[in-house]
Every structure is written in C-alpha cells, then in structure tokens.
Amino acid sequence: MSHSILLDTIRGKEHQRPPVWFMRQAGRTLPYYQKLRKQYSFREIMNNPELAASVTLEPVSELGVDGAIIFTDILIIAEALGMKTNFGSNGPTLDFSLQEASDPRKLLSHQPEKLKTVSDTIDLVRKNKPENIPTIGFCGAPFTVLNYMLKGKGPKNDHTNLARYVYQKPLAFERLMETITDITTTYAILQMDAGVDIFQIFDTHAGALPYHVYEKYCLPYVRKIIQTVRNRNIPVIYFPKGIGLGYAEMNHTITDYLSVDWQTSITELRKVIDTNLGLQGNIDPRLLLADQKHIEEKFQEYIPFAQKDKRWIFNLGHGILPNTPLENIKFLVNRVKSSDWKRS
Ligand code: 1CP
Numbered sequence: 602m603s604h605s606i607l608l609d610t611i612r613g614k615e616h617q618r619p620p621v622w623f624m625r626q627a628g629r630t631l632p633y634y635q636k637l638r639k640q641y642s643f644r645e646i647m648n649n650p651e652l653a654a655s656v657t658l659e660p661v662s663e664l665g666v667d668g669a670i671i672f673t674d675i676l677i678i679a680e681a682l683g684m685k686t687n688f689g690s691n692g693p694t695l696d697f698s699l700q701e702a703s704d705p706r707k708l709l710s711h712q713p714e715k716l717k718t719v720s721d722t723i724d725l726v727r728k729n730k731p732e733n734i735p736t737i738g739f740c741g742a743p744f745t746v747l748n749y750m751l752k753g754k755g756p757k758n759d760h761t762n763l764a765r766y767v768y769q770k771p772l773a774f775e776r777l778m779e780t781i782t783d784i785t786t787t788y789a790i791l792q793m794d795a796g797v798d799i800f801q802i803f804d805t806h807a808g809a810l811p812y813h814v815y816e817k818y819c820l821p822y823v824r825k826i827i828q829t830v831r832n833r834n835i836p837v838i839y840f841p842k843g844i845g846l847g848y849a850e851m852n853h854t855i856t857d858y859l860s861v862d863w864q865t866s867i868t869e870l871r872k873v874i875d876t877n878l879g880l881q882g883n884i885d886p887r888l889l890l891a892d893q894k895h896i897e898e899k900f901q902e903y904i905p906f907a908q909k910d911k912r913w914i915f916n917l918g919h920g921i922l923p924n925t926p927l928e929n930i931k932f933l934v935n936r937v938k939s940s941d942w943k944r945s
Pocket residue numbers: 624625626627628629638643670671672673674675676688689690691692693739745757803805919920
C-alpha cells in the first residue's frame with residue numbers, strides 16, 4: 602500500500618495536500634446507501650458482508666475520499682454482550698437498561714460470535730478496494746458504549762443518569778467498563794487479524810463528564826485498547842469529543858492521532874499540544890449544510906494551518922449529518938484535492 606496518501610501522511614511522509622475522509626461517510630447521504638435502505642434495514646445491511654462491503658466502498662468511488670471506514674456500528678459490542686439493539690429512526694435504543702440493576706454484569710452474556718461478520722466484511726472490502734485506499738476499522742470507547750447500555754430506551758442525549766452512575770456507583774461502573782474493554786479488545790484484534798490498516802476509537806460522549814473525572818475513570822480503558830492496537834503497529838486515531846481543555850493534555854504516548862471536535866480551535870490546539878501527536882479534523886459538519894460560497898470561505902481558513910502541519914488529516918469535527926447535500930461533500934473533497942496548499 603505504498604501509494605496511500607492517508608497512510609503516508611500518518612507515517613510522516615509529506616505530500617502536496619492533506620489526505621481526506623469523513624466520519625460517517627458511508628451510511629448517510631450517498632445514493633446507493635439510500636436506495637439499499639428502502640429495501641433492507643440497517644441491521645440487515647450491517648450483517649450482510651456483501652452489502653456492508655459495498656456500502657463501505659461507495660464513498661471512495663462516489664466522493665473520492667482517501668480511506669474507507671468499515672460499515673458497521675459501535676453498538677455491535679452491546680450485542681456481543683447480549684443486549685439487543687434497535688436501530689430506529691431516532692438513533693439506537695437497547696431492549697433493556699443496566700442503570701437500576703443491583704449486579705448489572707449478571708444481565709450480560711459473552712457472545713463474541715456476534716462480531717464475526719465484521720471480519721467477513723473487512724475481507725471483502727480488501728478484495729474489492731482500490732490498492733491505494735486503506736481500510737479504517739473502529740470501535741466505540743467503553744464510556745460511549747456504556748452510555749447506550751445504561752440508557753436502554755432512555756432519552757438520547759441526557760447524560761444526567763450516566764454521570765450520576767459514575768459518582769454514585771464507581772465500582773459497578775469500573776466493572777462494567779472492564780467487561781466492555783475486554784470484548785472491545787477482542788473486537789479490535791479481530792479487525793486487525795482481518796487486515797484493517799488504521800483504527801479509530803470514537804468517544805462521542807466523552808464530554809459528558811468533567812475532564813479530570815473522565816481522565817480518572819474512562820481514559821485508562823481507552824489506553825488499554827490503544828495499547829493492543831499499537832502492539833500490532835496499526836496507527837490509532839482517538840476521538841474524545843467534547844473534552845474541552847482536556848485536548849491540550851493529550852500526547853503521543855496516549856495515541857498516534859487525535860481527532861479534534863468542531864468546538865475546539867485546531868490552530869490554538871496545535872500551538873500547545875505535543876508536536877509528535879498527529880491531528881485530524883475539525884470542520885464543523887453543519888458548515889456542509891450552508892452554500893458553497895460559505896463553505897469555501899471556511900475552507901480557506903485551513904490552508905495556512907495545513908501549510909505548516911503536514912501530518913494533518915482533513916476531516917470533520919464529528920460525523921456527516923443526515924440530509925447533508927451530496928454536492929457539498931463532493932465540493933469539499935474536490936477543494937482539498939485541487940487547492941494549492943503552498944507546501945513546496
Ligand atoms: O460512515 C459510516 O456510517 C460508517 C459506519 C458507522 C460508524 C463509524 C456507523 C453506521 N456508526 C458509526 C459510529 C457510531 N455509531 C458512533 C460514533 C460516531 C458518531 O458520534 O457519529 C455512535 C455514537 C454510534 C451510535 C449510533 N448508531 C448512532 C448515533 C446516535 C446518537 O446517539 O446520536 C446512530 C444513528 C446509529 C445507527 C447507525 N450507525 C451507522 C449508521 C449508518 C446508522 C444509521 C442507520 C440508518 O440508516 O438508519
């Protein structure tokens with residue numbers, strides 16, 4: 602895979618432009634996926650390696666991105682612990698909640714066979730992808746997965762009970778985090794055995810706790826997963842969304858790359874953060890809902906940044922939103938590829 606601009610950049614080999622891919626690039630606005638969803642449920646697509654592989658590769662042919670993130674979901678881990686997930690139109694819900702259980706681990710079982718289809722999807726993606734396109738495997742960080750497991754069918758973005766649980770039942774919390782970390786580690790190994798080139802850890806709900814609480818109760822589990830991945834020489838990208846000044850405390854002993862959320866100034870962060878740490882992000886996904894004149898204005902602000910930071914990966918500060926106009930995503934990819942990044 603010597604010609605991959607994404608892998609080259611991660612490894613420090615300079616190119617004339619940054620590589621580009623988007624979080625949630627596969628299952629959102631692309632026409633083939635939209636069409637498939639009229640015929641199949643999300644779960645059916647995820648559990649069918651042929652369909653999942655073709656959805657994984659659609660952004661590569663349709664948008665021209667430099668990496669292919671495997672089509673599955675972070676909640677496959679909840680399923681592998683015996684919690685059935687419903688992927689409804691308002692986001693996923695689980696069929697029961699761990700929140701009130703006196704011994705929540707008794708409600709869980711160990712079903713690693715549920716993870717197996719991902720390996721078949723990765724196989725097929727690798728057979729069918731262009732040679733220069735690396736595959737990106739991923740998982741949710743234990744805290745973000747636990748958020749959904751504690752919530753069950755509860756309201757989507759209310760973190761009150763989650764935070765209360767950390768303060769009130771720290772031991773039960775830690776045991777659940779261990780259980781999730783163990784199966785997630787198995788899952789990361791399965792993806793690496795199948796041949797993923799890069800691994801991203803999504804901690805979408807990291808900002809639900811004050812950073813120092815997150816650092817004490819959640820970061821150690823992320824580090825354990827990262828260590829497993831790094832032991833295999835696979836580069837890791839870590840996305841702890843919403844941790845505010847916690848971003849500045851990250852360094853290359855924790856992760857190879859940090860994916861920066863849209864709330865944080867990447868220019869200011871670059872000034873204070875470990876120079877050995879690669880950055881990814883952090884265009885506001887909502888910018889892609891605006892018209893192209895305004896997208897262009899904001900895009901231009903990244904050119905001086907990328908002129909200096911030659912390891913930066915162009916990406917959003919969170920996933921592509923539903924209903925983002927396809928032409929705007931294509932416009933942005935084309936601007937990344939056709940602009941003069943003033944690097945020579
Ligand atoms: O590009 C891709 O779509 C790749 C595959 C992918 C990824 C990387 C999916 C498919 N999900 C994810 C990660 C994921 N899943 C995260 C972390 C990234 C993020 O914050 O966006 C999270 C929090 C989830 C949980 C989840 N699953 C959500 C978010 C709900 C919430 O609380 O805001 C949703 C909507 C799902 C279902 C889901 N997962 C993936 C898709 C395409 C869908 C929608 C299914 C459909 O078509 O109806």
